[in-house]
Amino acid sequence: MRFFLISDNIDTQMGMRMAGIEGVVVHERREVLEELEKAMHQDDIAIVLITTKLIETCADVISELKLRQLKPLIVEIPDRHGQHKIGETIDKYVSDAIGVKL
Template identity: 70%
Template sequence: MKFYLISDNIDTLTGMRLVGIEGQVVHTRHDFLNLLKEKMQEKDIAIILVTTKLIELAPDVISEIKLKQPKPLITEIPDRHGESKIGEAIDGYVSEAIGVKL
């Protein structure tokens, strides 16, 4: 099983390649969703890493996939620009799921 990166910038892709993770750079929602669909069909990919900026292009689709698809795991990663609100997103998911604001 392996990782795969879908990134919006070459810097993140270069860094991941240094540790052996292959990937591709895309910039549009259409290209992102097509590549994601393609990579989700590959049996040897267990985890797809996606930069925050791309997640923000299609949050509805990503949420649906995370709820309904057991594999591969789609994980949001911040890029070099920071500004990630992953912790807030997790709080929101938990609050919505259990009905208690954290």
């Protein structure tokens, strides 16, 4: 089982590559969804890392996949600017999953 990265910048891709994680750099919603679809159909990919900026481009689809898909696990990672509050995103996912606002 392996990780796969979908990033919006080359810096994140290069850093992850040094850690042994392969990935792609994309910028448009369509590209994100295409790469995510490819990753979901590869049996050896267990975790897909996606930068915050790209999550925001297709949050509706990714949120639904996180709630419905067992594999791969989709994990949001901060980009090089790191200005997004991951905790709030996690709270939203949990609230959506259980139907109670936290």
